[in-house]
Amino acid sequence: AQRVTQPEKLLSVFKGAPVELKCNYSYSGSPELFWYVQYSRQRLQLLLRHISRESIKGFTADLNKGETSFHLKKPFAQEEDSAMYYCALTVGGTSYGKLTFGQGTILTVHP
Amino acid sequence: DAGVTQSPTHLIKTRGQQVTLRCSPKSGHDTVSWYQQALGQGPQFIFQYYEEEERQRGNFPDRFSGHQFPNYSSELNVNALLLGDSALYLCASSLAQGAGYTFGSGTRLTVV
Numbered sequence: 001a002q003r004v005t006q007p008e009k010l011l012s013v014f015k016g017a018p019v020e021l022k023c024n025y026s027y028s029g030s031p032e033l034f035w036y037v038q039y040s041r042q043r044l045q046l047l048l049r050h051i052s053r054e055s056i057k058g059f060t061a062d063l064n065k066g067e068t069s070f071h072l073k074k075p076f077a078q079e080e081d082s083a084m085y086y087c088a089l090t091v092g093g094t095s096y097g098k099l100t101f102g103q104g105t106i107l108t109v110h111p
Numbered sequence: 112d113a114g115v116t117q118s119p120t121h122l123i124k125t126r127g128q129q130v131t132l133r134c135s136p137k138s139g140h141d142t143v144s145w146y147q148q149a150l151g152q153g154p155q156f157i158f159q160y161y162e163e164e165e166r167q168r169g170n171f172p173d174r175f176s177g178h179q180f181p182n183y184s185s186e187l188n189v190n191a192l193l194l195g196d197s198a199l200y201l202c203a204s205s206l207a208q209g210a211g212y213t214f215g216s217g218t219r220l221t222v223v
Binding site: 004044097102103 | 114115146151154159167169201203211215217
């Protein structure tokens with residue numbers, strides 16, 4: 001069975017500092033990896049997905065199949081980045097496959 | 112477009128009772144998935160409905176059942192409620208042909 005691990009429950013950085021949210025997964029095949037974000041009092045929303053290889057709000061994530069990781073990075077954190085971040089994977093397609101989530105990391109960006 | 116709409120937003124039930132939660136998918140979406148999110152945890156997949164049938168199911172007991180209607184809306188039913196069923200229940204809709212999930216705000220269920 002697939003599994004997603006986010007080792008940090010809490011992460012604090014200062015505005016302008018680089019930030020990296022870690023995500024490791026276990027699955028023997030080729031999963032699709034996602035980062036979802038939940039801002040305060042808002043619903044869960046997709047931040048980015050590895051197959052699109054795009055940068056959203058300055059965030060990027062590279063899939064490392066050798067290390068089975070999909071860490072989320074941003075070179076200069078902003079206060080508005082403070083939120084709960086979930087790493088998730090699916091197998092079998094974005095609609096057919098269930099999403100398996102990690103436990104989440106609360107990112108706090110201090111002024 | 113209101114996106115995914117869930118009702119009610121909050122609910123308090125007594126142990127042993129039954130509950131029904133409702134979800135209206137985003138306009139144009141035909142697939143509905145349900146997730147349970149316990150406090151401090153990531154969402155866990157319950158099941159997914161497409162063309163009014165359960166297409167995939169997670170590791171949840173038969174007390175959890177669902178339904179999808181011809182207009183693509185969906186219900187989640189939980190029988191014989193346990194204290195451990197207290198959680199945020201999220202609905203997510205998508206297109207069978209891809210493009211990712213859109214989540215609702217959830218229903219907060221408290222079992223006392």
